[in-house]
Amino acid sequence: MAMAATSLTSFAATDKAKLDERLTNASAVINEIMATPDKGIPQSILAGASCVVVIPSFKKGAFVVGAQYGQGAATCRTPKGWSAPVFVQLTGGSFGFQIGGQSTDLVLIAMNQNGLQDMLKNKFKLGADAAASAGPVGRNAQAGTDWKLNAEFLTYSRSKGLFAGLDLDGTVLSQNEDDTRTVYGGNVPYTEVLKGNQPTPPEARGFVRTVAKYFVVSRDNH
Structure with missing residues (x-):
């Protein structure tokens, strides 16, 4: 029993270290993207985001045709600031040559109340279940598309x-309950x-602070 308890403690420590x-890594992805603002996420999107999901090193499976899988973290804007993170997984889809066989970082941004409500579901x-579109890039990128009206996620x-x-x-986004x-x-809901x-x-404060640092309401909007 002592050996089993030690083993379980060791597994828990390993899981914790991975998380x-x-x-x-999720914090690093955001910092690196925002280090080049002229090619990053537009200010209007940073200011209006309801939730942010970061999937570092999303991978396309080499042995299963069309299989993609990634693990990441999500946080949502609340009246008290950005929430503690939950852990999520993203599976499925087929983006072909856009990702190829290499590892790719993904960022998903919920842009409105509908997007937020979808985030609060267990799986979608x-x-x-949620309208999504490729997000515009560039500090001053404006809506030449209809993303502001229709996209729940960028x-x-x-x-x-x-x-x-x-x-x-x-692709399917779901909670990683474990x-x-x-x-x-x-079993925190x-x-x-x-x-x-x-x-x-x-251990999660760094990630939440990083999101809060960049995803702020623009002073120009006051």
């Missing part, structure tokens, strides 16, 4: 330094975390 690394498919990819909007229709349980120590009713764990 800490995932949060660190982009393009079916989607982006970053691969080999290139940052661009990406069509992620057909990872969320590992961090919060129990997904919705309660994203609504800001759960304190941000110390």
Whole structure:
């Protein structure tokens, strides 16, 4: 029994370390994207985002045709600031040559109340349960498209330094219950975390601060 307990503790520590690394990588993705603002996310989108999802190193499977899989973290804007993160997974879809066989970072941004409500569900498919479109790029990019009216989610990819909007229709975003349980120590409801009713764990504060640093309401909008 002692050996089993030690083994379980070791597994928990390993899981925790992986989640800490995932949060660190998600913060790095945002920082690197925003380091080149002229090719990054437009200010109007940063100011209007309801939720942000970051999937570092999304991978396309080499052995299963068309299989893609990634793990990441999500946080939502609340009246008290950005929420503690929940852990999510993104599966499916087929973006072909746009990703190829290489690892790609993904950023998904919920832009309105409908997008936020979809985020609060346990599982949904982009393009079916939630309208999604490739997000515009560039600090001063304006809506030459109808994304402001119709898109619940704007989607982006970053691969080999290139940052661009990406069509992620057909991918399924869902909660990673095991990872969320590992961090919060129990069956904390997904919705309660994203609504800001759960304190941000110390190891997640860096990720939440990074999102809060960039996804702010523009002074020009006051």
